[in-house]
Amino acid sequence: MGSFPSPATEYLPAVARGDLAAFESLYDRYSSTVYALLLRILGNADDAQEVLQETFVKAWSNARMFDAVRGSEVAWLISIARSRGIDRLRARRIRSDRENDAGREISHRSAFVDHATGAEDAIRSQEQRAVRGALVELPEAQRIALELAYFEGLSQSEIAARLGEPLGTIKTRMQLGMKKLRERLKAYH
Amino acid sequence: MTHDDFEAIAALDAIGAASPDEESALRGHLASCIPCRRARDEFAEAAALLAKDLDPVAPPHDVRERVFEDVTPFEEPERDRGFFSRWGLATAATLFLALWGWREVGIRVMRERVRTQQADMQRLSDEKQVLELQREKLAAAVASLASANTQTIALTGAQMSPSAAAKVFMDSDKHRAVVVFANLPKCPSDKSYQLWIIRGDQPKPQSAGVFDVDKGNATITIENLPVMTEIKGLAVTMEPRGGVDQPTNANYYVVGKT
Numbered sequence: 001m002g003s004f005p006s007p008a009t010e011y012l013p014a015v016a017r018g019d020l021a022a023f024e025s026l027y028d029r030y031s032s033t034v035y036a037l038l039l040r041i042l043g044n045a046d047d048a049q050e051v052l053q054e055t056f057v058k059a060w061s062n063a064r065m066f067d068a069v070r071g072s073e074v075a076w077l078i079s080i081a082r083s084r085g086i087d088r089l090r091a092r093r094i095r096s097d098r099e100n101d102a103g104r105e106i107s108h109r110s111a112f113v114d115h116a117t118g119a120e121d122a123i124r125s126q127e128q129r130a131v132r133g134a135l136v137e138l139p140e141a142q143r144i145a146l147e148l149a150y151f152e153g154l155s156q157s158e159i160a161a162r163l164g165e166p167l168g169t170i171k172t173r174m175q176l177g178m179k180k181l182r183e184r185l186k187a188y189h
Numbered sequence: 190m191t192h193d194d195f196e197a198i199a200a201l202d203a204i205g206a207a208s209p210d211e212e213s214a215l216r217g218h219l220a221s222c223i224p225c226r227r228a229r230d231e232f233a234e235a236a237a238l239l240a241k242d243l244d245p246v247a248p249p250h251d252v253r254e255r256v257f258e259d260v261t262p263f264e265e266p267e268r269d270r271g272f273f274s275r276w277g278l279a280t281a282a283t284l285f286l287a288l289w290g291w292r293e294v295g296i297r298v299m300r301e302r303v304r305t306q307q308a309d310m311q312r313l314s315d316e317k318q319v320l321e322l323q324r325e326k327l328a329a330a331v332a333s334l335a336s337a338n339t340q341t342i343a344l345t346g347a348q349m350s351p352s353a354a355a356k357v358f359m360d361s362d363k364h365r366a367v368v369v370f371a372n373l374p375k376c377p378s379d380k381s382y383q384l385w386i387i388r389g390d391q392p393k394p395q396s397a398g399v400f401d402v403d404k405g406n407a408t409i410t411i412e413n414l415p416v417m418t419e420i421k422g423l424a425v426t427m428e429p430r431g432g433v434d435q436p437t438n439a440n441y442y443v444v445g446k447t
Contacts, residue, residue: 082240150204
């Protein structure tokens with residue numbers, strides 16, 4: 001990545017060479033993070049699992065396109081998963097106008113269980129604490145606007161309409177929120 | 190548009206919130222701007238924090254099995270067929286490289302030409318997008334100015350700039366207001382003007398946008414104006430470049446009641 005180094009780029013270069021063991025490690029390392037994101041976006045375990053599968057299959061076939069200079073491998077995976085998840089969410093909205101929101105039965109703060117080793121756990125919880133700090137520091141209004149765009153795929157106007165705020169306010173909030181996250185990330189690295 | 194404008198769009202693009210026009214203008218600009226590409230990548234990494242903030246959830250084990258059933262191992266390299274095969278391969282490779290080198294010179298010249306033409310096309314496409322955006326904004330502003338229901342409100346210069354003035358053209362039907370400023374002093378390079386709406390139903394002012402002036406003049410369009418709630422007034426302050434959530438000072442440049 002440009003100004004800050006990519007943390008943990010370990011597996012994708014080997015995956016790009018067709019190394020299945022590296023791909024297994026990639027899956028074991030990040031599937032829990034990606035699955036949590038997809039549950040948050042889709043609110044439905046079946047859909048989340050299907051998109052998780054698509055995400056990793058795409059990661060396998062497109063690993064050559066990963067560029068460590070541009071970002072970390074987890075951010076690359078997250079961006080594939082988010083894009084596919086939002087596509088699925090929009091398709092579902094069109095089909096059923098989201099029959100009801102009651103399907104969001106899965107808490108996005110559920111228990112953490114995965115295949116990580118103790119050392120990986122420690123590194124991850126350190127990262128997690130730093131990340132939590134970044135989001136907690138954001139004013140609530142900025143965080144809400146960012147989350148509506150990121151997890152629900154809403155446009156600026158849709159967010160403005162939902163929150164009953166002028167479009168300019170929403171735009172400014174999202175830009176300030178993203179600036180703060182970027183600065184926080186720079187400070188962390 | 191300036192690099193700051195593109196950087197602001199890159200922030201929105203990273204969370205999928207840039208409008209189609211903004212996205213298209215950004216793509217055009219990124220093709221030729223390395224610092225903005227870097228900013229875009231940094232915002233993308235920052236956006237991933239929103240996902241990393243969630244507590245991880247282990248997927249069911251059968252998903253793992255399905256993933257590994259779906260991936261096809263890459264073709265293995267051919268086996269060694271001995272000395273003659275290796276010699277033949279080496280000769281073929283040498284011949285190929287010689288031919289390839291000769292061809293490469295021609296290809297490079299062609300590529301350079303194509304690159305120049307592509308850069309010209311990209312530049313024209315960028316300019317077209319910028320003009321298109323400006324035209325759309327202008328058309329919306331003119332429509333609001335021309336509407337029979339448009340209400341006009343005059344704002345006056347405040348303590349920081351008594352000679353400044355502004356007129357607000359409020360089009361309630363379209364939930365839009367066009368604010369035209371005059372005689373505002375030039376901002377220092379690290380500052381921007383920020384317009385605030387003072388609403389009856391909100392304890393704090395709401396940002397309606399950030400702007401710079403050109404020879405003292407500026408026009409700002411407020412979309413999604415909250416016409417159903419009481420707007421008590423409008424005010425302009427000078428803030429750090431890019432704007433802030435709440436005014437950092439009470440040094441008003443222009444104020445007015447609606």
